Amino acid sequence: MLELQNVIKKFGGLFAVNDVTLSVRRGEIVGLMGPNGAGKTTLFNLLTGFFPLNSGTINFKKQDIRFMSPEKLCEKGICRTFQIVRPFGSITVLDNVLIGALNRSKQVDEAREIANENIKLVGLAPFTYKEANSLTLGYRKRLEIARALATRPELLLLDEVMAGLNLTEINEMIDLVARIRESGVTLFVIEHIMEAIMSICDRIIVLNYGSKLAEGKPADIAKNSEVIQAYLGEEYELA
Amino acid sequence: MGIKQVAFKIKWVHSVLLLATATLVLGTPFIDNPYYLDTLITILLWAGLAGAWNISGGYAGQLSLGHGAFFGIGAYTSTVLLLTSDLSPFVGMFAGASLAMLVAIGIGAVCFRLKGPFFVLATLAFGEVAHIAAINWRSITGGANGLQIPYDAGWLNFTFLSEKPYVYIAFLYLIIVYASNKYMEHSRLGYQLAGIREDEEAARSLGVNSWRAKLLALGISAFLTALGGTFYAQYIQIIDPDSTFSWTVSIQPALLTIVGGLGTAAGPILGSIIMIPMSQVIRVQLGGTYSGAHLAVYGVILIAIVLFLPRGLYDVVRKAPSEVWGKTVLRSKPE
Numbered sequence: 001m002l003e004l005q006n007v008i009k010k011f012g013g014l015f016a017v018n019d020v021t022l023s024v025r026r027g028e029i030v031g032l033m034g035p036n037g038a039g040k041t042t043l044f045n046l047l048t049g050f051f052p053l054n055s056g057t058i059n060f061k062k063q064d065i066r067f068m069s070p071e072k073l074c075e076k077g078i079c080r081t082f083q084i085v086r087p088f089g090s091i092t093v094l095d096n097v098l099i100g101a102l103n104r105s106k107q108v109d110e111a112r113e114i115a116n117e118n119i120k121l122v123g124l125a126p127f128t129y130k131e132a133n134s135l136t137l138g139y140r141k142r143l144e145i146a147r148a149l150a151t152r153p154e155l156l157l158l159d160e161v162m163a164g165l166n167l168t169e170i171n172e173m174i175d176l177v178a179r180i181r182e183s184g185v186t187l188f189v190i191e192h193i194m195e196a197i198m199s200i201c202d203r204i205i206v207l208n209y210g211s212k213l214a215e216g217k218p219a220d221i222a223k224n225s226e227v228i229q230a231y232l233g234e235e236y237e238l239a
Numbered sequence: 240m241g242i243k244q245v246a247f248k249i250k251w252v253h254s255v256l257l258l259a260t261a262t263l264v265l266g267t268p269f270i271d272n273p274y275y276l277d278t279l280i281t282i283l284l285w286a287g288l289a290g291a292w293n294i295s296g297g298y299a300g301q302l303s304l305g306h307g308a309f310f311g312i313g314a315y316t317s318t319v320l321l322l323t324s325d326l327s328p329f330v331g332m333f334a335g336a337s338l339a340m341l342v343a344i345g346i347g348a349v350c351f352r353l354k355g356p357f358f359v360l361a362t363l364a365f366g367e368v369a370h371i372a373a374i375n376w377r378s379i380t381g382g383a384n385g386l387q388i389p390y391d392a393g394w395l396n397f398t399f400l401s402e403k404p405y406v407y408i409a410f411l412y413l414i415i416v417y418a419s420n421k422y423m424e425h426s427r428l429g430y431q432l433a434g435i436r437e438d439e440e441a442a443r444s445l446g447v448n449s450w451r452a453k454l455l456a457l458g459i460s461a462f463l464t465a466l467g468g469t470f471y472a473q474y475i476q477i478i479d480p481d482s483t484f485s486w487t488v489s490i491q492p493a494l495l496t497i498v499g500g501l502g503t504a505a506g507p508i509l510g511s512i513i514m515i516p517m518s519q520v521i522r523v524q525l526g527g528t529y530s531g532a533h534l535a536v537y538g539v540i541l542i543a544i545v546l547f548l549p550r551g552l553y554d555v556v557r558k559a560p561s562e563v564w565g566k567t568v569l570r571s572k573p574e
Contacts, residue, residue: 048444074446082444088437099434102427103446111427151446 001026001186002047002155007056009039009046009210016042017053018210024155029177029187031201033221035230038207040190041083044157047188048080049073060155074103077154081144081161083190087132093119093143094128100150111150118146121183122176138169145176155186162193174200198222206230253505257417260508264410267403276402280474282515283409284467285495289507290416291463292492297502298423299456300436301351302359305366307489309339309461311373313468314483318386319379328397332469336462343461347454366489373480385479388472397473405474412470413508416463420504423456432456464492494537498544500553509552514540 002024009017017039024030032040045051047058049070058066065073079100088096097118101111119125122142127135132143141161148156158177162170170193177200181187191197197204198218206213206221208230214221221227263279270276288310295301316335320326326334350361373380380386392400399405423429434442435449443449472478482488492507499510514537521533548554 050440050444070440070443071446071448074444079446080444082441086438086441088434088441090437091433095430095433099430099442099447100445102430106427108425108427108430147445 001061002188003057003059004043005057005059007043007046007058008054009042009051010054015210017046019056020207020210020212022205022212022215024186024188026154026186027181027184028202029181029189029200031197031204031218032188032190032207033192033197033204033227034207034213037209039210040207041159042210043207044080044159044190047073047157048078074151074153077152078157079148079151079153079155080157081141081148081159083159083163085137085140085144087135087140087143087147089133090131092129093124093132093135093146096132096143097146097150100147103151114150114152115146118150121149121179122146123172137164138166141165141173142176145180149180149185153185155188156180158187158189158191160190160192162191162196170196194222256505256508256512259512260410260413264406267406273402276406278516278519280402280405280409281519282511283406283413284470284474285491285515286508286511287409287412287416288464288467288488289492289495289499289511290413290420290504291460291467293420293460293496293502293504293507294423294463295453295457295460296493297496297506298420298429298436299432299453299460301347301453301457302493303362303457303460304359304489304493305346305362305364305369306460306464306492307366307484307486308369309343309464310468310471310488311369311480311484312339312342313465314472314478315373315380315386315468316465317469318388318472318478321388322386327395328469328473329395332397332466335469336465339461339465339468340458343457344454347457351450351453363489366484366486370480370484373484380480383480385477385482388476388478390476397469398476405470409470412467415466417504417508419459419463420507424504428452428455494541496551498540498551500551503551503553506551506553513552 004020004022007017007020008015020043032043034040042051046053049068049072053066057064060076060078063076065076068076088099094112094115097115098108098111101114101118102108105111105114116128119128122145124139124142124146127139132140135143145158145161162173165173174196177187177189189197189201201218203216204218204221205215206227213230214224214227216224260283267276267279292303292306295303313332313335316338317328317331320331320334321328346362346365350358350365353361374383388398390398392398423432431442431447431452434445434447435452439449468483471483475482495510495514496507497510498514499508500506518533518537521536525532544551
């Protein structure tokens with residue numbers, strides 16, 4: 001469904017994304033890992049039209065999406081959440097999600113229905129008429145997801161949705177991600193929380209300094225010595 | 240969104256305002272004082288112009304200080320068409336409004352690349368350029384002398400002996416503008432603009448074409464402003480660059496809307512009802528010795544509003560005081 005070939009993104013002399021080739025198949029949950037600064041969010045930005053790339057190809061459903069604008073990509077079926085949540089603060093939760101739903105549906109009433117469904121899906125129903133600014137972080141993250149889901153994406157890019165959540169919230173989020181997959185959405189997930197990413201992903205790709213370091217099943221990645229070195233430094237190699 | 244559903248969403252404040260306005264207007268046949276009627280027409284016209292500005296300034300968050308250009312385009316287009324082709328101003332009105340809309344889209348396409356204060360400055364510059372063009376383009380606009388609308392009373396000519404028909408037309412204008420504002424609040428475009436106002440990048444990643452939405456809002460705003468321009472031409476019966484393409488026409492709708500309540504349908508009306516009569520009173524009381532004093536008072540009030548009631552006077556009369564203060568009033572209410 002999503003194919004990246006030899007993608008390079010430079011900022012001046014710095015290779016933020018260095019010759020990365022990867023793919024995501026329909027129905028998968030693929031994880032993207034790597035130490036801070038590895039280029040994960042930059043990769044997401046390339047996929048969602050926020051930066052142009054320097055070279056390489058990106059194909060989504062066999063279409064070249066390299067130079068499409070964020071709104072065009074959303075129409076095509078790719079939607080993302082932001083690492084630092086960006087709710088529409090002074091309007092209600094319902095209106096936030098409604099704006100997302102208006103991507104597919106031109107009628108406000110119909111969009112409101114879709115919005116309500118997605119609000120229920122993420123468990124925000126009690127907050128439907130509350131201002132987005134009044135939500136705590138965990139709920140804001142859910143709002144971000146509901147809003148993205150309302151656009152009816154085929155591929156959902158989640159950027160560190162677990163960050164800043166406590167254990168209970170993380171477990172709830174893991175359940176939510178599973179439910180999202182069940183509803184037919186393919187997921188590409190950036191995550192740092194090991195337990196979470198290991199348990200939800202079918203496959204994990206690891207980046208380091210912009211290059212692909214490793215790729216494979218969660219269990220294999222956990223044992224991969226290069227990955228461990230990248231995260232913990234060279235002295236630590238678990239026997 | 241059906242008409243009935245929109246009607247039910249009108250809050251009690253709006254009902255009061257509309258009722259008050261309607262009463263004033265309906266009382267018109269019984270009033271003969273031309274000064275009173277003129278004031279009423281002025282209030283209605285400015286409320287309409289403020290509401291028109293509100294569509295781009297309030298709902299789209301694009302604070303334009305160049306709307307005088309659209310007003311002028313409206314006034315001059317219908318007048319020139321009247322003088323050259325004997326075209327009824329009621330038709331010329333739409334020609335002017337369409338032209339204003341096209342110009343607005345052109346200007347927007349260039350200026351929307353600019354953020355925040357730079358956009359405001361660019362629109363200010365645009366307004367001034369239009370002003371200068373009107374003075375110098377003598378072949379079309381008659382230069383600084385302006386143009387005179389021939390007095391030939393009759394409905395087709397949009398010219399009347401008494402002020403009263405003007406009151407009704409101005410009221411109709413206000414209704415149209417108010418309805419457009421309300422539409423902004425409950426339509427797909429309106430919701431998208433709310434998202435753009437809050438966080439344009441986030442809105443774009445949700446599929447909102449912010450470019451198109453902002454251009455559309457500016458276009459509609461320009462269209463409605465130009466209609467007001469034609470009305471002004473037909474009422475005053477003489478137009479010149481200084482009265483139509485002026486600084487005042489650019490600033491005043493913004494001022495009235497901000498004081499009344501930016502981004503709300505009632506705000507522009509509230510602002511006009513309060514500020515226009517007040518400025519008239521000040522001019523009468525202080526005009527001789529302190530001419531221009533009303534502008535100083537405007538300034539003080541604007542500063543006070545911005546400091547203490549940033550959402551405008553409308554906030555004072557909002558139904559639920561417990562509603563949290565924020566930038567917009569867009570709410571889907573529980574049924």
